Amino acid sequence: MSIYELLPSNIKNIRSYLPGKPAEELERELEISLVRMAANENPLGPAPRSAEAIRLHSERVHRYPIGDGFYLRQKLAQRLGLSMEEIILGNGSSDIIELVARTFLTPTDETVTSRNSFVMYRLAAQQMNSRMIYVPMKNDRYDLEAILSSLTPRTKVIFLANPNNPTGTMFTAEEMDGFLSHLAPQIIVVLDEAYYEYVQDPHYSHSLEYVKQRRHVIVLRTFSKIYGLAGLRIGYGIAHADFISCLNQVRSPFNTSRVAQVAALAALDDTDHVRKSIECNTQGYQYLTHELSRLGMKFVPSVTNFILVDTQRDCLEEYQRLIQRGVMIWPLKSNGFPTAFRVTIGTQAENEKFIEALERVLCMG
Numbered sequence: 289m290s291i292y293e294l295l296p297s298n299i300k301n302i303r304s305y306l307p308g309k310p311a312e313e314l315e316r317e318l319e320i321s322l323v324r325m326a327a328n329e330n331p332l333g334p335a336p337r338s339a340e341a342i343r344l345h346s347e348r349v350h351r352y353p354i355g356d357g358f359y360l361r362q363k364l365a366q367r368l369g370l371s372m373e374e375i376i377l378g379n380g381s382s383d384i385i386e387l388v389a390r391t392f393l394t395p396t397d398e399t400v401t402s403r404n405s406f407v408m409y410r411l412a413a414q415q416m417n418s419r420m421i422y423v424p425m426k427n428d429r430y431d432l433e434a435i436l437s438s439l440t441p442r443t444k445v446i447f448l449a450n451p452n453n454p455t456g457t458m459f460t461a462e463e464m465d466g467f468l469s470h471l472a473p474q475i476i477v478v479l480d481e482a483y484y485e486y487v488q489d490p491h492y493s494h495s496l497e498y499v500k501q502r503r504h505v506i507v508l509r510t511f512s513k514i515y516g517l518a519g520l521r522i523g524y525g526i527a528h529a530d531f532i533s534c535l536n537q538v539r540s541p542f543n544t545s546r547v548a549q550v551a552a553l554a555a556l557d558d559t560d561h562v563r564k565s566i567e568c569n570t571q572g573y574q575y576l577t578h579e580l581s582r583l584g585m586k587f588v589p590s591v592t593n594f595i596l597v598d599t600q601r602d603c604l605e606e607y608q609r610l611i612q613r614g615v616m617i618w619p620l621k622s623n624g625f626p627t628a629f630r631v632t633i634g635t636q637a638e639n640e641k642f643i644e645a646l647e648r649v650l651c652m653g
């Protein structure tokens with residue numbers, strides 16, 4: 289008997305997210321070094337204080353981590369003006385997306401999101417055999433009104449990324465307030481703010497208010513983006529204490545590592561690195577959008593550290609050609625945009641290399 293026959297049908301139906309060969313292997317095969325603009329990481333790297341903390345703690349890795357991340361939760365609570373009981377750590381914020389699904393979803397529940405959003409929402413809900421309802425976006429933004437119309441008595445969880453990956457668009461605090469005021473009490477909203485620190489728009493989120501109001505909203509943030517710690521896997525969820533307590537019933541005891549916890553603690557103190565990262569991103573955005581316009585490329589204006597570029601034709605070939613020229617971007621076919629790719633804003637040198645490679649690839653037709 290094949291092992292696949294033992295799979296429940298919901299697991300059998302999951303389309304894998306794996307993108308193919310690792311960048312390191314492509315570099316080895318092509319004998320080039322790739323500029324990595326595919327995963328929305330911080331091109332400046334980790335904060336110097338995090339790097340130092342990692343070095344210092346490398347000799348303590350024979351000890352298990354502090355299971356609930358006591359010190360990091362304490363520091364986050366102070367920063368956010370909340371209590372430690374309102375914070376949970378995850379092995380990346382993706383871990384908390386799955387944790388919400390495992391804790392709350394059953395096969396009779398429905399989950400709502402958009403197909404043009406972060407892939408983990410689909411994976412998490414499918415694992416629990418929850419029916420997915422995909423609500424189309426409007427002008428590359430979540431259509432909050434259409435989401436409200438899609439709700440049924442079975443709706444349990446709504447996943448919203450703000451800003452959204454891969455469109456780079458946001459909804460305002462006021463729009464979210466209006467949306468929440470229409471929700472039935474049995475609905476949980478996962479408000480994913482992975483790119484929170486990059487957004488400069490004054491109308492952006494005041495999501496911690498929802499936690500203080502004890503709504504069934506969990507806000508997700510991460511150290512993978514502006515804090516430059518994607519490889520260590522650490523993120524956090526913020527919700528009212530009872531909500532967090534439910535998640536802790538399911539959380540695996542040592543879900544974040546010792547090194548990740550200390551690196552994240554140090555990152556919170558490195559405000560200089562955050563400031564430099566925002567500056568680099570703002571300058572990079574101006575440069576890239578100027579150059580994309582010069583090349584006549586269609587793109588979605590972004591409030592964060594990546595840009596959705598629409599080539600208006602199937603662009604998997606462009607993806608391959610860009611790799612040959614040493615630049616790695618993320619094709620968006622599996623996110624419902626067959627003609628688009630997403631490019632992460634890099635350093636000035638990386639952005640220039642990308643534009644030069646793109647220009648060459650476009651000339652090749």
Ligand SMILES: Cc1ncc(COP(=O)(O)O)c(C=O)c1O
Binds near residue numbers: 406452480482523
């Ligand atoms: C919208 C969104 N949420 C969550 C994540 C996951 O981040 P983490 O590395 O914290 O799991 C990403 C990563 O790309 C993302 O784009």
